[in-house]
Amino acid sequence: MNTSQTVRLGVLGCGTVGSSFCHLISEQSDEIERRTGIRLEVSAISVRDAAKARPGIDSALLTTDSHGVVSNPDIDVIVETMGGVEHTMELMTSAFAAGKPVVTANKELMALHGPELFLAANAAGVDLALEASVAAGLPFIRALRESLVGEDISRAMGIVNGTTNYILSQMTEHGASYHDALAEAQRLGFAEADPTADVGGFDAGSKAAIIATLAFGEAVRAGDVHIEGIETITAEDIANATRMGHVIKLLAVVEQTDSGAIAARVHPTMLPDSHPLASVRDSFNAVYVEGTGIDQIMFYGRGAGGHPTAAMMVGDTIDVALNKLAGVHRSVGELDAATIVPIDDSVSAFYVSIDALDQPGVLADISGAFGSHGVSIRSMEQENSTEDVARLVFITHEAVESDFRATLEAVSELEAVKNVGQVLRVVCD
Numbered sequence: 001m002n003t004s005q006t007v008r009l010g011v012l013g014c015g016t017v018g019s020s021f022c023h024l025i026s027e028q029s030d031e032i033e034r035r036t037g038i039r040l041e042v043s044a045i046s047v048r049d050a051a052k053a054r055p056g057i058d059s060a061l062l063t064t065d066s067h068g069v070v071s072n073p074d075i076d077v078i079v080e081t082m083g084g085v086e087h088t089m090e091l092m093t094s095a096f097a098a099g100k101p102v103v104t105a106n107k108e109l110m111a112l113h114g115p116e117l118f119l120a121a122n123a124a125g126v127d128l129a130l131e132a133s134v135a136a137g138l139p140f141i142r143a144l145r146e147s148l149v150g151e152d153i154s155r156a157m158g159i160v161n162g163t164t165n166y167i168l169s170q171m172t173e174h175g176a177s178y179h180d181a182l183a184e185a186q187r188l189g190f191a192e193a194d195p196t197a198d199v200g201g202f203d204a205g206s207k208a209a210i211i212a213t214l215a216f217g218e219a220v221r222a223g224d225v226h227i228e229g230i231e232t233i234t235a236e237d238i239a240n241a242t243r244m245g246h247v248i249k250l251l252a253v254v255e256q257t258d259s260g261a262i263a264a265r266v267h268p269t270m271l272p273d274s275h276p277l278a279s280v281r282d283s284f285n286a287v288y289v290e291g292t293g294i295d296q297i298m299f300y301g302r303g304a305g306g307h308p309t310a311a312m313m314v315g316d317t318i319d320v321a322l323n324k325l326a327g328v329h330r331s332v333g334e335l336d337a338a339t340i341v342p343i344d345d346s347v348s349a350f351y352v353s354i355d356a357l358d359q360p361g362v363l364a365d366i367s368g369a370f371g372s373h374g375v376s377i378r379s380m381e382q383e384n385s386t387e388d389v390a391r392l393v394f395i396t397h398e399a400v401e402s403d404f405r406a407t408l409e410a411v412s413e414l415e416a417v418k419n420v421g422q423v424l425r426v427v428c429d
Contacts, residue, residue, distance in 0.1 A: 004033050007321040008043040010075040010100075012066055012091060013082030014054055017105060017132075017313070018045070020306035021081060023056055024314050032314075038321050040314075044069045046082070070095045077321055079313060080104040089113055096124040101320040101329065103313055105132035111206035111222035114213055118332040127329045129316035134207040135160050135285040137301040137308030139315070144214040145330065151291045153215045157253040157427075158287030159280050160207045162303045163191045163198035164230050164250040166283045168268075171238045172247055173281075178233055190283055200229035201250060201266040208252035211287070212264045216256050218338035220264055226343040228267040237422050240353065240393055244381070246270040247278045248424065255341075263341035270351050270395075270426040344402040349378065349428050351395050353421035354411060358390040362416040366392065369410040375399045389418055395426055 009025070011018055025040050033039045045057065046066035054062075063069065070078060070091050078095040080102055082088060088109055092102050102121070104110070110117070110133050121128035131141045135158065159165050163185055170181035182199065185191035197203045205225040212220035230250050241248050251269040256262050271278045276298050280286040285303025290296050302308040323329050356362050363380075370377055376397040383391040396404065412420045 004037055004039050005325055006039045006041055007076045007325070008041050008074055009317065010069040010072060010078050011042055011045045012069065012078065012080045012088075014045050014047045014057060014062070015081065016306040017309045018079075018081035019054060019057060020310035021079060021313050024307075024310050025317075026056075028314065032318060036318055036322065038318070038325065040317060040321065043075055044072060066091055067094070070100070071098060076100065076324060077317060078102045079317060080106060081313070083108070085109050085112060089117065092117060092128075093120050096120045096126055096128075099124060099126060101127035101129070101324055103129045103316040103320060105130070105136060105309055105313060107133040107203070107206040107210060108222075111209040114210060114221075115219040115335040118335060121329070122331045122333070125329055127320040127323055128332075129320050130210070131316045132309045132312040134210050135287055135299070135301070135303045136312055137303055137305065138285060138287065138299045139312065140287050140299045141210075141214065142315075142319075143299070144211070145332070148215075148289070148291070148294070151293055153256070153289060153291040155253070155255045155290045156211050156215050156287060157251050157277070158211070159249055159277060159285050160211075160252050160287065160303060161198055161201075161204045161250060162283030162285060163195065164201075164204070165280065165285070166190050167199070168230065168233070168238075168248055168250065169281045171233070171235060172242065175235065177235055178231070199231055201227040202229075204250060204252045204266045208254055208264050208266055211252065212254035212262055212338070213335065214332070215254060215289075216262055216338070217333070217335065218262060219335040220254075220262055220338045220340070224262075224264055224338065224340045226265040226267070226346075228265075230268050232422070233268055234422070237424070241270050241351075244270075244379070244393070244395065245273050246426070247273060249277060249280070251277070251427075257341060259339075261339040261341045263346045265343060265346065268424055270424050272427065275427060344400075344405070346401050347398050348401065349396050349398050349426040350375075350404050351393070351422070351424040351426050352408065354392045354394070354417060355389050355419040355421065356392060356414075357416040357418070358388050359416060362414075363392070365414055365416065366411055369414065370394075370396070370407050373403050373407040373410065375404055375407045391421075398428065
């Protein structure tokens with residue numbers, strides 16, 4: 001562009017992310033203009049309470065009328081940081097109908113209604129940008145939508161929740177209990193007062209749905225994702241994993257089978273120490289992608305926080321603003337409903353601990369139960385006996401989930417077996 005053009009922004013919400021976004025625009029507007037030829041200008045900010053003090057935010061821009069921001073003909077781009085689902089979806093579709101692209105960080109909304117929103121944006125000929133909705137500080141979504149759109153991706157798996165990664169890191173590196181690590185995460189602001197969405201895996205489940213949709217080009221929704229949290233992970237599990245050369249991480253895993261069906265799940269996972277994801281510590285995020293042409297690549301960085309999230313949203317805003325001025329938009333295309341692989345049909349290696357009488361023939365009986373259900377044992381360790389009961393720890397080769405569960409049922413029925421303990425999926429070397 002030979003002369004700069006001003007693009008006016010309407011921001012919905014002014015919490016941690018919204019205020020960081022406005023500050024970044026104010027701080028970087030001159031540099032953005034120098035490098036792109038457009039000047040971004042925040043023209044209105046919708047909030048719940050316009051009287052609340054917001055340091056560094058021009059109070060003259062504040063309004064409680066979110067619909068008014070969306071419908072204002074002088075506003076070119078809508079930046080959504082307010083969260084929520086139904087009301088926010090209504091505002092976004094109204095923005096599309098008015099010819100305005102939308103930038104969002106709303107993972108919950110995109111995991112529930114992403115296909116409909118992409119369709120509405122495409123019909124209106126405008127962009128829907130969502131970089132900050134998954135692993136907010138990583139430029140990963142743009143890579144899926146652009147650089148990797150022609151790649152035959154077979155699997156993507158990642159640490160996409162900083163709260164759980166911090167908790168598991170504290171348990172692994174400092175011997176903290178789950179409850180102590182969670183309390184520390186809450187004290188530092190990594191975890192909410194009600195941490196269920198994080199520790200229960202639901203936050204990561206929303207992100208898994210978005211990743212699967214964009215990686216495989218089919219509609220995967222939050223309800224399609226099998227979810228397990230980290231609440232049952234104990235210090236003993238961590239110690240066993242460490243002794244066996246593994247670490248435990250909460251992973252979001254999406255895979256496409258040879259038939260085209262998609263498996264999407266979130267669960268605690270044992271990773272070999274040698275795996276790139278094993279070294280991702282504290283509240284950092286990372287996503288590891290496997291494909292035919294790329295082999296393996298990994299994206300790493302801060303997964304949350306006002307500034308990292310806002311930085312990705314500023315990048316999206318520049319992108320959609322340039323597209324709007326050029327009269328083009330980037331389409332995801334129509335998304336057919338995905339064929340989802342039920343968790344019982346998924347394939348994984350497994351870790352399991354079993355308490356059994358320390359007597360001759362017991363191990364052979366347990367191994368026989370594994371073999372009779374087609375589950376091959378990769379490794380086994382026996383811990384010290386207590387009152388004639390031994391703790392046996394197994395890692396299997398890859399097996400169908402239903403076969404493994406049938407194995408555990410058969411093992412639990414053996415007279416010598418006193419308890420079937422923790423079960424974790426395992427990523428093989």
